[in-house]
Amino acid sequence: MRVLVVGAGQMGSGIAQVCATAGHSVLLNDVDRAAIDRGRVSIERNLGRQVEKNRLTAEAAREIADRIQPQESLAARLDADIAIEAASEDEQLKAKLFARLDEILPAHAIAASNTSSISITALGAATGRPDRVIGMHFMNPVPVMKLVEVIRGLATSDATFATAKRFAEELGKTAVEVNDAPGFASNRILMPMLNEAMFACMEGVGTPEAIDTVMKLGMNHPMGPLELADFIGLDTCLAIMEVLHEGFGDSKYRPCPLLRKMVAAGYLGKKSGRGFYTYA
Secondary structure, eight states: OEEEEEEOOOOHHHHHHHHHHTTOOOEEEEESSHHHHHHHHHHHHHHHHHHHTTEEEEEEEHHHHTEEEEEEEESSSSOSEEEOOOOOOOOHHHHHHHHHHHSSSOOOOEEEEOSSSSHHHHHHHTTTTTGGGGEEOOSTTTTTOOEEEEEHHHHHHHHHHHHHHHHHHHTOOOOEEEETTTTHHHHHHHHHHHHHHHHHHHHHTTTTHHHHIIIIIOOOOOOOOOHHHHOOOOOHHHHHHHHHHHOOOOOOOOOOHHHHHHHHHTTTBBBGSSSBBOOO
8 A cells, every 4th residue: 555644743653654564655744844854763763672672673674664755745646545644633724634635645545534533524524535534543652552443434435444444454453443423432531531630630639640640550550641641742632622522512521721721831741841740
């Protein structure tokens, strides 16, 4: 398969890496050429760790990296069988990207979104091929996590679903079918838990360390909810909570005021060096 990945951040570079590892040719696109370069450095660093652990040979790592080529522009038609969008969690931005992908992709190509909460039906409606639009929600970090939520929009065809599911499985992932609803299954369940941990922190129930320790030792979670929120990105957490709140119209999905305040301050978690914890 010839794969176009749109967005070269943490998720996009991870998706590019697993696609190339499975033998696919990958075009890695971003509006910022520097982001593409950073994505490639991240991929090469990840592959280098695999070499150090004797999970890959140096030659195999080079071959994987060589399958990923930069694609700076979406201005002209591109020869790809599937495009996977991994841009910021912003519905208007994603809809514009899908409209553009509809113009530049071959007629047979599938347009998939790695969105973690936004309606696949709405993204499909921005194109002239809603039957070939689908959600493929990878988990972070992509090279490690096995799950992919495969989300049908209202118009997604059975053939598109079958192709996307098979493609995810070829990447070594477990593909789980989910219907189109705010937050899908994963974030509809996960994000309210993280949001409630933020309320508990804001209300002085416990420090971030105390809240995370309770969940790690008491519930056997590998990572506490506030540490996990930092890892995901507090801006992303806020965007997902806003989709849930708007989509369901239920106050139980109201984003925590502390979360809003931290995002406004630029405290976005690990990627900015500060969130509920500080990072070197």
